[in-house]
Amino acid sequence: MYIPDFFREQRPEVLWAFVAEHPLGALIAVTADGITANHIPMIWQARAGTPGVLHGHVARANPLWKALVPDTPVLAIFSGANRYITPSWYPAKADGGRLVPTWNYSVVHAHGSIRFFADRDLNLRHVSELVDRQEARRAKPWNVADAPADFINPMLSRIVSFEIVVARVIGKFKASQQRPESERRAVAAAMAAEDIPFAEREELIRLPAPP
Amino acid sequence: MYIPDFFREQRPEVLWAFVAEHPLGALIAVTADGITANHIPMIWQARAGTPGVLHGHVARANPLWKALVPDTPVLAIFSGANRYITPSWYPAKADGGRLVPTWNYSVVHAHGSIRFFADRDLNLRHVSELVDRQEARRAKPWNVADAPADFINPMLSRIVSFEIVVARVIGKFKASQQRPESERRAVAAAMAAEDIPFAEREELIRLPAPP
Numbered sequence: 001m002y003i004p005d006f007f008r009e010q011r012p013e014v015l016w017a018f019v020a021e022h023p024l025g026a027l028i029a030v031t032a033d034g035i036t037a038n039h040i041p042m043i044w045q046a047r048a049g050t051p052g053v054l055h056g057h058v059a060r061a062n063p064l065w066k067a068l069v070p071d072t073p074v075l076a077i078f079s080g081a082n083r084y085i086t087p088s089w090y091p092a093k094a095d096g097g098r099l100v101p102t103w104n105y106s107v108v109h110a111h112g113s114i115r116f117f118a119d120r121d122l123n124l125r126h127v128s129e130l131v132d133r134q135e136a137r138r139a140k141p142w143n144v145a146d147a148p149a150d151f152i153n154p155m156l157s158r159i160v161s162f163e164i165v166v167a168r169v170i171g172k173f174k175a176s177q178q179r180p181e182s183e184r185r186a187v188a189a190a191m192a193a194e195d196i197p198f199a200e201r202e203e204l205i206r207l208p209a210p211p
Numbered sequence: 212m213y214i215p216d217f218f219r220e221q222r223p224e225v226l227w228a229f230v231a232e233h234p235l236g237a238l239i240a241v242t243a244d245g246i247t248a249n250h251i252p253m254i255w256q257a258r259a260g261t262p263g264v265l266h267g268h269v270a271r272a273n274p275l276w277k278a279l280v281p282d283t284p285v286l287a288i289f290s291g292a293n294r295y296i297t298p299s300w301y302p303a304k305a306d307g308g309r310l311v312p313t314w315n316y317s318v319v320h321a322h323g324s325i326r327f328f329a330d331r332d333l334n335l336r337h338v339s340e341l342v343d344r345q346e347a348r349r350a351k352p353w354n355v356a357d358a359p360a361d362f363i364n365p366m367l368s369r370i371v372s373f374e375i376v377v378a379r380v381i382g383k384f385k386a387s388q389q390r391p392e393s394e395r396r397a398v399a400a401a402m403a404a405e406d407i408p409f410a411e412r413e414e415l416i417r418l419p420a421p422p
Contacts (some may be wrong), residue, residue, distance in 0.1 A: 001249055002273035024293045024316055028239055028246050028286075034322065035239050035246070035286040038212055039383070041295070041314045062213035075239075075246040079290065082235045084252070084345040087353050098362045101342050101353065103235055103252045111245065131312050134295040142298050142312065151309045172250070197408070 001109055001170065006178040009171030012051075015108050018078065018171065019044045020133070022108075025054070025076040029114070031067040038064055042076060043129055044110075044166075051166040054110060055126055057159040065116040065160045074114045074164060080106040081200040085176065089190035090183055104204045106173040112166040123156045175206035212320055212381065217389040220382030223262075226319050229289065229382065230255045231344070233319075236265070236287040240325070242278040249275055253287060254340055255321075255377075262377040265321060266337055268370040276327040276371045285325045285375060291317040292411040296387065300401035301394055315415045317384040323377040334367045386417035 009015065019025075023041045030036070042056040054076055058064055068074075082105035090099055128144045135141035144152060176184050188205045196204075220226065230236075234252045241247070253267040265287055269275055279285075293316035301310055339355045346352035355363060387395050399416045407415075 001247065002270060002275065004272075024314055026237060026288055026290075026318075028248065030241060030246065034284055035241065036212065037239065037286060037288055037320060039290075039293075039316055039318055059213060059215075061215075064213065073245055075248060077237055077248055079237075079250075082250075086346060086349060087357070088349065088351065097358055100355075100358060100363070100366060101345065105235055105250055107237075107248075107250055109248060134312065135297065138297060138299065140299065144311075146298070147308055147311060152311070155311060 001107075001172055003170065003172045004178075007172050007174045009108075009173045012046075015169055015171050016044055016046065016052075018080065018106065018108050019110075022078045022080050023130075023133075025056070025078050025110075027056075027064075027114075028075040028077065029064065029068055029072060031064075036064070038062065041130055042164075043126070043133065051110070051112075051169050054112070054164040054166060055162065056130075057123060057126055057161045058116075060118075060158050060160050062160075065162070068114055068116070070115045071113040074112065076110045076112075076164060078108040078110075081203040082106075083196070083200070083204050085187065085204070089187040091186045094183055094186075102174075102176075104174050104176060106171070106175065106203050108169065108171045110164065110166045110169045112164040114162050114164045117161045117163070119161060120156050122161045123159050126161050127156070127159070173203075173206060175204055177206055181208060212318075212383055214381065214383045215389075218383050218385045220319075220384045223257075226380055226382050227255055227257065227263075229291065229317065229319050230321075233289045233291050234341075234344075236267070236289050236321075238267075238275075238325075239286040239288065240275065240279055240283060242275075247275070249273065252341055253375075254337070254344065262321070262323075262380050265323070265375040265377060266373065267341075268334060268337055268372045269327075271329075271369050271371050273371075276373070279325055279327070281326045282324040285323060287321045287323075287375060289319040289321075292414040293317075294407070294411070294415050296398065296415070300398040302397045305394055305397075313385075313387075315385050315387060317382070317386065317414050319380065319382045321375065321377045321380045323375040325373050325375045328372045328374070330372060331367050333372045334370050337372050338367070338370070384414075384417060386415055388417055392419060
């Protein structure tokens with residue numbers, strides 16, 4: 001991925017937080033049929049001294065897990081908000097009209113090697129962790145144990161877990177960082193005036209942390 | 212991509228509209244460095260009797276255009292809203308609690324072959340079309356001609372255009388279509404109660420068209 005320095009994000013804790021916020025990854029692999037992609041929520045587990053491990057699961061009916069031998073290289077892409085940025089959002093006369101539109105977005109790319117595991121206990125652990133993380137935001141968190149066991153058990157046999165040992169990870173947070181802070185604040189205000197939600201604005205226009 | 216029948220979307224006009232609404236594509240290719248992805252707004256042009264052509268541009272500083280010989284196979288992924296769907300959103304006692312969470316999302320995958328063109332006029336045409344489409348939604352559309360020519364001209368020489376001749380395209384719109392309509396309406400209402408915007412709900416829970 002081409003990344004001008006302004007947009008490069010390498011701090012592990014920032015990348016981890018981004019993936020936790022945007023867990024649906026595009027899992028890219030190359031099979032005999034060419035480039036293939038599947039979209040799968042994942043959890044990134046830290047492992048001391050390494051870039052960590054991503055885990056998730058696919059339907060057993062998905063041919064992917066049979067097509068990829070252990071340690072096949074894959075790319076997982078995690079994406080946040082993206083939006084066209086019109087020059088109309090800049091302050092009047094900014095740069096004497098020397099402005100062009102752009103598209104802002106944030107992504108994290110994790111390159112690594114994948115292995116699948118047909119292991120019911122691992123499936124339950126992965127699914128439960130995924131659900132618990134999502135439900136933690138809710139007033140009354142739903143729990144895997146809330147569903148009848150005779151319903152959950154057969155479902156656990158219809159999925160296959162995977163782990164991606166991450167070799168390298170990089171973030172591209174394209175959020176107008178190259179523009180002066182005053183301009184960025186003006187653009188964020190113009191977005192607010194057009195009812196673009198706060199969480200989206202925060203990703204689209206990154207501002208310096210308060211001192 | 213694994214696609215259960217419920218989620219398969221193949222109608223060309225639906226796929227075209229989706230890409231027009233979500234033009235930032237993940238452009239996936241394989242180079243000597245392995246799987247690589249760049250994120251680029253694209254326009255999908257219909258061509259009679261074929262799946263059409265995607266076009267866009269990259270920075271000339273992006274090594275991608277030198278790495279890919281003409282007609283290299285690529286995958287472009289276009290993504291819409293995605294969100295965790297909690298069982299708590301279903302009507303009380305739906306299916307006697309035989310419910311599990313899921314993740315809904317919509318994507319379009321376009322497989323084809325790419326060619327780059329270092330052609331200033333083509334760059335201008337591509338950029339202008341992209342900008343005009345986005346600005347068409349605005350009360351006072353900004354136009355490429357609004358920026359000084361001595362500013363725009365050098366910028367046009369710093370990009371490289373591409374065209375992807377699309378060979379096959381498929382949509383996966385995972386939006387609870389397998390659930391009864393009454394349940395889907397209940398989930399959409401629960402999302403509305405949690406202030407999830409209308410445009411996002413419409414993609415996350417697809418309902419039958421009115422008769």
